[in-house]
Amino acid sequence: FEQVEYAIIEARTRHNVRIFNFSMNVQTLVASNNYSKIAERLDQIADTHDVLICISAGNLTASRQEWSADVTSVLQMMAASQNDGIFIPAESARNISVGALNPASLDGAIGHVPANYSRRGPGIQCLVKPDFAHVGGCGHGLASKAHGHYSVDPSGNVTESCGTSFAAPLLAKQAALLDAQIEGNVSRETLIALLTHHAKTPSGMGAKELSVIGRQLVGHGTPPSVGEILDGDDSQITLVFGAGLMPGKQL
Known part of the structure; x- marks a missing residue:
């Protein structure tokens, strides 16, 4: 992780970059009572250099069935899904982790619901993880169907794939745009x-019965555009209060 920190220091010093993507996971489940050294190290880097790191939640090796419009079917599917918790270091408390959603308007799959490969939380001590979800491509695994998510490979060719590693950069982009469009310096928090x-919360997950599962898969949901966050409408205002909580004290 020294190389990761050196790269962050260089980008922070030379280009004032504060938001970073970390689409990499250790193939180990997050334990409910043990905080990993890797997550701890990323926390330290984030706090030391005043940056925010967006971490992929991790992908399942054997995907679930595609999300159904029937709530009972979804509950049964998730109850049968085993060993599908988020991978280290997605439990990082000082950074954010990102799950994946299906893209919209794709045949054979419901749009803007959890992708069938996206791992679920919670994090350590029931911490909400992943924090958010974004489009990562559909993982139905049928050769005749598209993933609906395109990127550029190392050779410069357009390719199609899916994964939480593709969702995390989209959330990182939103965070970076938000940081850039706010005048002056604001805290990571x-x-x-x-x-x-x-x-x-994505529209396809609005049923009350899915609230707990939804929080485990998409966290707080998907943020809207930066314009909506900062401008809102004429009848809306957002106030942000920031303070430090001292050791041994309570709110």
Whole structure:
């Protein structure tokens, strides 16, 4: 992680970059009572250099069935899904982790619901993880169907794939745009608070019975555009209060 920190220091010093993507996971489940050294190290880097790191939640090796419009079917599917918790270091408390959603308007899959490969929380001590979700491509695994998510490979060719590693950079982009469009310097915590406050649960997960599972898969939801976060409408205002909590004290 020394190389990761050196790269962050260089980008922070030379280009004033504050938001970083970390689409990499150790293939080990997050334990409910043990905080990993890697997550601890990323926390230290984030606090030391005043940056925010967006971490992929991790992918399942054997995907679930595709999300159903029937609530009972979804509950049964999730009850049968085993060993599908988030991978280290997605439990990082000082950074944010990101799950994946299906893209919209794709045949054979419901749009803007959890992708069938996206791992679920919670994090350590029931911490909400992943924090957010974004489009990562559909993982139905049928050769005749598209993933609906395109990127550029190392050779410069357009390719199609899916994964939480593709969702995390999209959330990182939103966080970076938010940071860039706010005048003056704001804390990392303010950026996280604004994203969290305005995030919305995907429309396909609005059923009350899915609230717990939804929180485990998409966290607080998906933030809207930066314009919506900062401008809102004429009848809306967002106030952000920031303070430090001293050791041994309570709110």
